[in-house]
Amino acid sequence: MIIAQQKPVKDIAAMISDCNKVLFVGCAGCVTVCLAGGEKETEILASSLRIMRKLEHKPIETVTFTATRQCDPEYIVALDNMVQEVDAIVSLACGVGVQYLAERFKDKWVVPALDTKFIGGATEHGVWEEKCGLCGDCVLHLTGGICPIIRCSKSILNGPCGGSQYGKCEISKDVDCAWQLIYDRMTALGKLDKLMEIQPPKDWTKSRDGGPRRAVREDVMIG
Amino acid sequence: MPCSGTIDHRVILHAFEDGADGVFVAGCMEGDCHFLKGNIRGKKRVQYVKQILDEIGFGSERVEFFNLSAAQGQRFAEIVKEMTERIMQLGPNPLTSNPDGKEGGIA
Ligand code: SF4
Ligand code: SF4
Numbered sequence: 076m077i078i079a080q081q082k083p084v085k086d087i088a089a090m091i092s093d094c095n096k097v098l099f100v101g102c103a104g105c106v107t108v109c110l111a112g113g114e115k116e117t118e119i120l121a122s123s124l125r126i127m128r129k130l131e132h133k134p135i136e137t138v139t140f141t142a143t144r145q146c147d148p149e150y151i152v153a154l155d156n157m158v159q160e161v162d163a164i165v166s167l168a169c170g171v172g173v174q175y176l177a178e179r180f181k182d183k184w185v186v187p188a189l190d191t192k193f194i195g196g197a198t199e200h201g202v203w204e205e206k207c208g209l210c211g212d213c214v215l216h217l218t219g220g221i222c223p224i225i226r227c228s229k230s231i232l233n234g235p236c237g238g239s240q241y242g243k244c245e246i247s248k249d250v251d252c253a254w255q256l257i258y259d260r261m262t263a264l265g266k267l268d269k270l271m272e273i274q275p276p277k278d279w280t281k282s283r284d285g286g287p288r289r290a291v292r293e294d295v296m297i298g
Numbered sequence: 299m300p301c302s303g304t305i306d307h308r309v310i311l312h313a314f315e316d317g318a319d320g321v322f323v324a325g326c327m328e329g330d331c332h333f334l335k336g337n338i339r340g341k342k343r344v345q346y347v348k349q350i351l352d353e354i355g356f357g358s359e360r361v362e363f364f365n366l367s368a369a370q371g372q373r374f375a376e377i378v379k380e381m382t383e384r385i386m387q388l389g390p391n392p393l394t395s396n397p398d399g400k401e402g403g404i405a
Contacts, residue, residue: 084353115308119350122311127354129393 076105076196077169078203079112079189084123087165090186094135094162097124099188100154100176101141102168109203111189112167114141120167120188145172151179158183193225211281211288217269219260224277226253232274302326302363303336310347310361317394320385321361322377328365337365359388 081087091097099121107113121137128135138157143150145168154176158164163184166173169191177185193205208225214232215222224230228246234254238245242255261267299305302325313321323344325337341363348358362381366373 084350115306119307119311122308122315123350123354126311126315126351126356126393130355 076108076194077171077191078109078193078195078205079106079169079191081111081116081120081167081189082187084120084127087120087186087188088124088127091124091135091163091165091184094184096136096138096161098138098140098154098157098161098164100145100151100164100166100168100172101139102145102166102172103141104144104146104168106168106172106189107141109197110201112169114139117141117167120165142168142172145169145175148175148179151175154180209282210277210279212278214274214277217272217274218257219264219266221253221257221260223253223257226251226256232277301331301333301336302340303331303333303338305340305343307343307347307350310344311350314351314356314360314391314393317391319360319388319391320381322381323361323363324374324377325363325365327367330367341365356392357388359384360391 099117101107101112101114101117103113106116110116117139121139125135125137138161140154140157142153145151145166154164158180161183163186164176164180165186165188166176167188168176169189170187171191173185173187177183194209195204195206198204205225207222208230210224214224223232223234227234228244228250229236231254234257235252236245236254239252239255242252244250244252258267258270261270302323305323310321310323323340325340326332328337331337344361344363347361351358351361362384364377366377
């Protein structure tokens with residue numbers, strides 16, 4: 076899932092400092108699971124801003140709503156009536172959700188409450204870690220299910236590099252060397268021989284190349 | 299609330315928005331939680347609300363978490379006294395419009 080974190084309240088307040096009535100839109104997708112922009116976080120942020128603005132003698136009126144997903148047009152249609160009377164919309168979704176709102180509500184000031192960080196998952200309650208770099212050409216079948224693109228600091232395909240020490244990456248003793256993990260897993264699987272195959276340089280044209288990427292499934296397209 | 303672990307950040311923030319001068323959350327002694335870690339979770343949530351209140355300029359002193367058991371009536375009285383004195387020093391909730399704070403109270 077997408078992992079995001081809330082911006083400092085003061086930064087969000089500055090984006091809407093000239094607004095009197097603001098709609099706060101949470102998202103029940105990824106950002107609910109990573110506790111950044113679900114219904115609860117949306118209401119906490121709205122309450123915090125109401126208190127802050129009241130202390131500044133510039134009270135603000137807030138409306139809150141949590142969409143099933145902000146990254147699907149059909150789920151933001153429900154906002155059509157709500158946006159009429161507000162001066163701005165604060166989105167607590169990832170950057171995708173913010174853009175969907177900005178696109179639909181063209182005449183509204185739409186601002187992000189979160190910083191979208193990475194895609195990954197939880198390692199324990201309250202801790203999330205990056206697991207995939209969205210390279211567009213997955214090689215996990217070659218590396219024992221451990222991503223060398225994002226979990227190796229140098230994204231190398233034929234590792235480890237000379238900086239791997241005692242299972243840790245040379246950038247920090249707190250960061251596991253992905254290639255040590257790959258080596259250990261392939262050993263356990265009895266597939267070490269696969270690591271002897273030299274991987275050619277990665278074809279990055281399937282990644283951030285040629286502008287925004289698109290994925291199409293013609294069989295499910297309608298009209 | 300059946301357990302301090304069910305305290306929700308919003309309940310505390312809304313209490314202040316509604317004019318409370320102070321809020322204290324009483325949880326059981328650490329290690330004695332019927333639900334194992336409810337009181338630890340409750341304490342952490344109060345800490346989080348304190349951070350928010352500091353960040354937005356309201357100040358974190360008006361909310362506190364205390365550990366005590368249901369059998370410690372005297373300790374409860376001490377805590378109430380301590381909290382009341384603290385709030386008296388801080389004065390009325392700055393969100394209440396009347397400066398003498400008559401609408402406030404301790405939640
Ligand atoms: S808008 Fe972003 S956070 Fe919400 S479901 Fe879609 S991808 Fe996940
Ligand atoms: S190899 Fe590419 S697609 Fe696969 S997990 Fe790593 S970054 Fe993601």
